[in-house]
Each structure stands twice: as structure tokens, then as C-alpha cells.
Amino acid sequence: MDVGACRLCLVEIAGSNKLVPACTTQVADGMVVATTSERLQRYRRLLLELLFAERNHVCAVCVSNGHCELQALATNLGMDHVSFPYTFPKLEVDLTHRLFGMDHNRCVLCGRCVRVCWYVEGAATKNFSGRGAGSRIISDLNQPWGESRTCTACGKCVHACPTGALFEKGTTVGEMQKDRGKLEYIVTAREKKQWIV
Amino acid sequence: MFGQPTLINNVETFACVPAILRRGAEWFAAIGTERSKGTKVFALAGKVKHTGLIEVPMGMTLREIVEDMGGGVPDGGQIKAVQTGGPSGGCIPAAHLDTPVDYESLGRLGSIMGSGGMIVMDQQDNMVDVARFFMEFCRDESCGKCVPCRAGTVQMHDLLCRLLARQATARDLAKLEELCDLVRNTSLCGLGITAPNPVLSTLRFFRQEYLDLLAPEPWKPATPPAPSPASADTRPQPPHPASPWLPKSSPSTVRKSAPPKGRASSRPPTRRASASPPSATWRA
Ligand code: SF4
Ligand code: SF4
Numbered sequence A: 001m002d003v004g005a006c007r008l009c010l011v012e013i014a015g016s017n018k019l020v021p022a023c024t025t026q027v028a029d030g031m032v033v034a035t036t037s038e039r040l041q042r043y044r045r046l047l048l049e050l051l052f053a054e055r056n057h058v059c060a061v062c063v064s065n066g067h068c069e070l071q072a073l074a075t076n077l078g079m080d081h082v083s084f085p086y087t088f089p090k091l092e093v094d095l096t097h098r099l100f101g102m103d104h105n106r107c108v109l110c111g112r113c114v115r116v117c118w119y120v121e122g123a124a125t126k127n128f129s130g131r132g133a134g135s136r137i138i139s140d141l142n143q144p145w146g147e148s149r150t151c152t153a154c155g156k157c158v159h160a161c162p163t164g165a166l167f168e169k170g171t172t173v174g175e176m177q178k179d180r181g182k183l184e185y186i187v188t189a190r191e192k193k194q195w196i197v
Numbered sequence B: 001m002f003g004q005p006t007l008i009n010n011v012e013t014f015a016c017v018p019a020i021l022r023r024g025a026e027w028f029a030a031i032g033t034e035r036s037k038g039t040k041v042f043a044l045a046g047k048v049k050h051t052g053l054i055e056v057p058m059g060m061t062l063r064e065i066v067e068d069m070g071g072g073v074p075d076g077g078q079i080k081a082v083q084t085g086g087p088s089g090g091c092i093p094a095a096h097l098d099t100p101v102d103y104e105s106l107g108r109l110g111s112i113m114g115s116g117g118m119i120v121m122d123q124q125d126n127m128v129d130v131a132r133f134f135m136e137f138c139r140d141e142s143c144g145k146c147v148p149c150r151a152g153t154v155q156m157h158d159l160l161c162r163l164l165a166r167q168a169t170a171r172d173l174a175k176l177e178e179l180c181d182l183v184r185n186t187s188l189c190g191l192g193i194t195a196p197n198p199v200l201s202t203l204r205f206f207r208q209e210y211l212d213l214l215a216p217e218p219w220k221p222a223t224p225p226a227p228s229p230a231s232a233d234t235r236p237q238p239p240h241p242a243s244p245w246l247p248k249s250s251p252s253t254v255r256k257s258a259p260p261k262g263r264a265s266s267r268p269p270t271r272r273a274s275a276s277p278p279s280a281t282w283r284a
């Protein structure tokens, strides 16, 4: 269920000047792939900068500080500053759910929460709304999460989310550690009938 | 659709079908040039006397279309450029008005046939504003799925607005070009891939108009300061535990002869040049 949306995994394939996303491209015999090059790393850094400038990421006060995939990518790629002006959108934080919170300021619109909610939990609570820079993750038909009648409060979206956008209530700065292992366990058990912890 | 092979064509294609059925494929193919056959419908607009929908044989020159059919600029003005191909097309300067309108010739000038839009601009039109207008369209039409198109068009539009407000510097212009390259090469679909076209084509033929709008950089010293290694953070950085999919050491390319490129930062020298070059930290 890869979507090829973030473009961070773009790779070069010899003989083609089109960059392709590794996550959605099938390998073929004799394919010569370069996963790292000066150009690719530059593109990746720029893409990350765009993500950081798009919403309000203030790691120092974020629940995911230190356990965030976005932050980790930035560290690994040596993105030491953002060369684009921040757009500072005014975004909401939805704390209506009994157990979880959603902070749109940290969302990168990767859609993992939507996919896990539809295809692993089967609740179909999380959805996209809007388009372009106005895209938002919504619950049901854009209700407060707490009023959603489809949400089973399973927490799968929270643990699939790579950033501090979805979190468990009661966590404070740097405390929200995501447990992706649990999700992988469920999916391998279902798809391969293997119960590997 | 419904599990069956499906071909979806646009209305213009469908409109050609009855005529081809009636008069035969040879008749249709006889119109136009060797590689671009048949006719093409354009929506002629902008600074011309007669605007509206026109159907022309492929290979007609731009001049014939805008001056003869369109009647030229009202009140005798001068044509400056013709924009073809809709929002993601390109601007063709007046010097190339004798270009035949076919897929290959337009492509060579960095434009496209695209949706068949044809907008005529005269001396009063500022090409940066034209680029900004089309970028606004692309920004608003982005679906928002992939990052370069969703966020890149926002930044490109902002940069063009800053240029028009005479607040952009040479560095911003370099940033704009860098963004064009990024968005064109990394976007997921055609909208993002072609979104930088209006900027690229106006930059190609009307760069001076961009340069004229640049604000001076009063703080910029005559020569950029040399990076001071003393302040650079050269400590080795441990790879972050949460991202096992990223290369941790030397380029892990599968290609046999990966040339170790120069590590110099490709960014333009900035005032923050004292910070360590990006590649130095993650590769350490
Ligand atoms: S989500 Fe990640 S990158 Fe964004 S503020 Fe939180 S820790 Fe930082
Ligand atoms: S908690 Fe479970 S059911 Fe509720 S929105 Fe998240 S994934 Fe869907």
C-alpha cells in the first residue's frame, strides 16, 4: 500500500532520465539503480524543507521530538536550515477524542492514518478533505474526532503516523513513541498467517 | 472502467471523429504537417481584435493566426509574446512569430500545444506577472498528494509575488530556478511536472524582466565571506535510530562505478556559509 506521494525515495535508473519512486516501482532484471547521488540528496533535502515550511513544526515543544520520522529524515539528510519562508498556516488541534489528539500543525499529509484506518482497522474514519495546500485529514465527514461514530478508538492511526500529528493524550514533549511493530505484527499475521513478534 | 479496457479522450478528439468518418482518414491526414496532422482548435484570447475559438490546420504560423485571424493588437500595439498550451504551456516571444504551429516546433521553443489556449500579450504585459498568474492557477489546481507540487507551487507563487513587489533578491531568483528544477523532476503527475513551465519559458526569453524587478542586496559584501571552519560542527552525527531505510555511510549505490562527486554544496553561497555544508554532517 505504498502511494509514492512524498517523493523522498526517488531513485535514478540507468538509461532513463526520469526519477522513479522506489516504493512503487518493481525491480526488473538488469535494472541499474542509484539510490544516492548528489542530485537525489539535494532534491530530498529540498522536499523536506518544503514540508517543514508548509506547516508549523516546532520540534522543541512537540510530543514526537526525538521519535519523529520527519525529524530523523532531516537529521540524516543534513537539512540544517529551511531556505524557504515558513508559511505559518493557522491550523487546529483536535482534542475531542477521549484517548487521542490530532495536531494539524505537524501533519505531512502522508495518508498513513487514512490507509491504516481503512485497510487494517476497516473503520474508514480518517479521510482527506480539500486539495492542494488546503488538504486536511478529517474524521468521518469533518466532524470533531470525538464525535465520530465509526472510530473504534483502536489507535492504529496514531501509531502509523510518522510525526507528532497524531498522539495519545497525556503525552508531553518528546514522550510520544510510536509502536509500528504492533501494526506490522497484525498485517503479517493476516496476510502471511505468520505470528512473528 | 468496470474492469474493462477503457480509453478516455477529450472532447476535442471526439469532435474530430465524425469528420474523419465522413471524409476518410486520408483527407484528415492530408491537412497539417508531416508529423502533426489534421487541425487544431485554439481559444484565441488576450490582446487581439478578434478573440474566440478558431480551428486552424497544423503548421500555420503563429503570425498568421494572431495577426491575420486575430487581427493583431487592438489600437495598433506591438505583440510581445504568445502564450500557448494553457497554464502549463510556455510563452513564445514575438521574434518567433513565424514558427509553424505544430507539436515539434512548439516543443523546441519550450511550449506545448496542450489544452489549445492561445493568449496574446503586448508591450504592456509584464511577463513575471504572467508567470505569477499561471502559477496561481497551478497552485490552486494541485491535488495535494505529492509534496513538490503541493508545497512547491505555493513557494514558487510566493517568490513571484515577492519579485513583483520588488522585494526579491538575486538569491530568491536562484531559489525560484532551483524550485522549478525540483518540482519538474520530482512531481508525481503531469500537473506538477509542467507547473514550472510558465516560469521557465518566461525566464528563457524574458530574463531581463525578472532582473529588472530584483531588489538590491545592500547587506551583501562584494565577495562572499569564506566559510570559517572553526564554527562548523564537524562532530560525527550518529544516524537516527528511527530511520533504518536511509543510507548511513558512503553512497550505497548499486551502480558499479559510482563516481564520488565533489562534496561541495551546490547551493549558492549564503550568509550562513559558516554552517557546515549539509553533506558533511550526514556522511560523517
Ligand atoms: S512532527 Fe516531528 S518534525 Fe514536526 S515538530 Fe514534531 S518532532 Fe519536529
Ligand atoms: S483510532 Fe482506529 S478507528 Fe479511530 S480513527 Fe484511528 S485508526 Fe481509525
Ligand code: SF4
Residues within 6 Å of the ligand: A106, A107, A108, A109, A110, A111, A112, A113, A114, A137, A157, A160, A161, A162, A163, A165, A166
Ligand atoms: S499519518 Fe500523521 S502525518 Fe500522515 S497524514 Fe495522517 S496525521 Fe498526517
Ligand code: FES
Residues within 6 Å of the ligand: A003, A004, A005, A006, A007, A008, A009, A010, A021, A022, A023, A024
Ligand atoms: S514516494 Fe516512496 S516513500 Fe514516499
